[in-house]
Amino acid sequence: MAPDVVTMDKIVALCKRRGFVFPASEIYGGIANTYDYGHYGVLLKNNVKAEWWRAMLQDRDDIVALDSAIIQHPRVWQSSGHLAGFSDPLVQCLGKCKKRYRLDHLQEAAVEAGEDPALVRCPTCGGELSEPREFNLMFKTQIGTVEDTASTVYLRPETAQGIFVDFKQVLAISRKKPPFGIAQIGKSFRNEITPGNFIFRTLEFEQMEMEFFVPPAESTEWYEHWKQARFDWYTELGVRESHLRLRPHEDDELSHYSSRTADVEYLFPIGWSELEGVADRGDFDLSAHAAGAKTKIEVFDEASGERYVPHVIEPAAGCDRATLAFLVDAYDEETLEGGDVRTVLRLHPRLAPVKVAVFPLVKKDGQPELAKEVRDSLRRVGQTDYDEAGAIGKRYRRQDEIGTPWCVTVDHQSLEDRTVTVRDRDSLEQVRVAIDDLPSLFAGRLAERWTSPKGD
Structure with a gap:
């Protein structure tokens, strides 16, 4: 690998x-x-x-x-065992930093590093650690108008008990x-x-x-x-x-x-x-x-x-x-011709925050108006972005970094024949597509089986 x-x-x-x-x-x-x-x-x-x-x-x-x-009757947590048993072993640094740690996490890290878990010390300052004490992980709060007579309740530590x-x-x-x-x-x-x-x-x-x-x-x-x-x-x-x-x-x-x-x-x-x-x-x-x-x-x-x-x-x-x-699995860096490195999130298209980004090549000659018409026609396909700021290359890079699988660019030719350039995030392939065909094109692509181009 x-x-x-x-x-x-x-x-x-x-x-x-x-x-x-x-x-x-x-x-x-x-x-x-x-x-x-x-x-x-x-x-x-x-x-x-x-x-x-x-x-x-x-x-x-x-x-x-x-x-x-989120807030259940306190007896829910008594019956489930959370009040009595939902705790972790807590230790505190006795040295300079006074930080607190879960002892089991420190011991696991020591084992992975080939060290004796019985001899763990503070990972921040190297100080000695206190004896462990049990620390309940649930947050307490009160319901009622007067704190002295209010009922103690808990923010749920899991959704299962509900x-x-x-x-x-x-x-x-x-x-x-x-x-x-x-x-x-x-x-x-x-x-x-x-x-x-x-x-x-x-x-x-x-x-x-x-x-x-x-x-x-x-x-x-x-x-x-x-x-x-x-x-x-x-x-x-x-x-x-x-x-x-x-x-x-x-x-x-x-x-x-x-x-x-x-x-x-x-x-x-x-x-x-x-x-x-x-x-x-x-x-x-x-x-x-x-x-x-x-x-x-x-x-x-x-x-x-x-x-x-x-x-x-x-x-x-x-x-x-x-x-x-x-x-993490989607993050990738690719060296392009000329030595530039682009950062790209190769997310599954169904997970991508934005499905299609639409750009006018320039902010004049009716291109922004047509680009917004294209953007509006794609709203039912999925979340869209419209961006007219900056050079087209920088706009592509912004969309690569958020994982947008397809970008659509409206240019001078679009005003003549109502076709646009569709750019693929992963292959960088660019093809001309009729505006009227875009909704069915992207709906079909979203339904297709997808595997990461990063490979196994």
């Missing part, structure tokens, strides 16, 4: 330069592990979410959607029965200590989670199904298979609720890291909430006449991590 030119520093610089992602509240010095998504970042992330919904809902008949509340506590309601109204799934996308919040490599690990993040409820005897079959389905989702959207792997968890890695878990991992510039996990949660969650709420959460099997608690297979993906993986 040839080495990639991409680095995290290049991704961070590109994201800030082109307005994908940048530090939050930067005019006040920012705050660790928080970022804002700019115009192109919002479009890209929305496309990632749209493709996930397509795979879950549009392409299947056995999954329904949900959008549960699905579990709504299971009976959804089962009653959805006209579904196991095997079927409940899917949702939403914000979650974790008081992370360790800096997260840009948007890989942040204080607030968006999850794409689906809980698939199955008869207990079918859990192995569906676990295998969802492992492969989730791996294939990334490759279908252009991620190179050489940079993806399915890694089963070792016994000492498994969460308390999971009998088996496999991670879909991507080879980031920082190394192999998790994109999403596929876990067999058994009946832990439904049984825990049934006990906590003192109610029965069961399914009646008409064929056997028996009631049972469904088992759950959970594919849980991070939207921000997926977005970062698509950016």
Whole structure:
């Protein structure tokens, strides 16, 4: 496998330069592990979410959607085990910097470096570390008008529990029965200590989670199904298979609720890291909430006449991590004739923030007016950009850096025969196309199967 030119520093610089992602509240010095998504970042992330919904809902008949509340009853987190067990071992530097770290992350880094994990020191200043203490990752807040009498509640650390506590309601109204799934996308919040490599690990993040409820005897079959389905989702959207792997968890890695878990991992510039996990949660969650709420959460099997608690297979993906993986995998640099280097995001066209950019060659002679007419005719095909500022070469470069797959240029000939030049981002091929044929041309290209020209 040839080495990639991409680095995290290049991704961070590109994201800030082109307005994908940048530090939050930067005019006040920012705050660790928080970022804002700019115009192109919002479009890209929305496309990632749209493709996930397509795979879950549009392409299947056995999954329904949900959008549960961020703030749930506190007993939800007591029953789920988050209040008692959702914590990390925290250590603090006793030297100059006084920074705090997750001990398990420092130990993992030591092992990868061939060092003794029992002898880890502060990675910033080399100081000794304090004894570890457990640190709960959930953010607390209060509801009520007077703080002394207010009720303590929590910002959810995951979206899954909202699905579990709504299971009976959804089962009653959805006209579904196991095997079927409940899917949702939403914000979650974790008081992370360790800096997260840009948007890989942040204080607030968006999850794409689906809980698939199955008869207990079918859990192995569906676990295998969802492992492969989730791996294939990334490759279908252009991620190179050489940079993806399915890694089963070792016994000492498994969460308390999971009998088996496999991670879909991507080879980031920082190394192999998790994109999403596929876990067999058994009946832990439904049984825990049934006990906590003192109610029965069961399914009646008409064929056997028996009631049972469904088992759950959970594919849980991070939207921000997926977005970062698509950016990293798409990043490329190409040396052109004359020695110029162009930076290009070779994103799958369906993920690209802008599908088509439209330019007038010059800002006169009726070209801007015709270019805007072309732009308007393509709005239903997908997101468009119109740009008339600067030399045409610089406009192409701007679109290359945001991953726009096609550019359309209106020139003098366009005013005579209503044809335009269509430029392809990846091949740099330019062809003349009739204006009236553009909507069907781009709609067809968006529907085609696409693989990364970077190759494996």
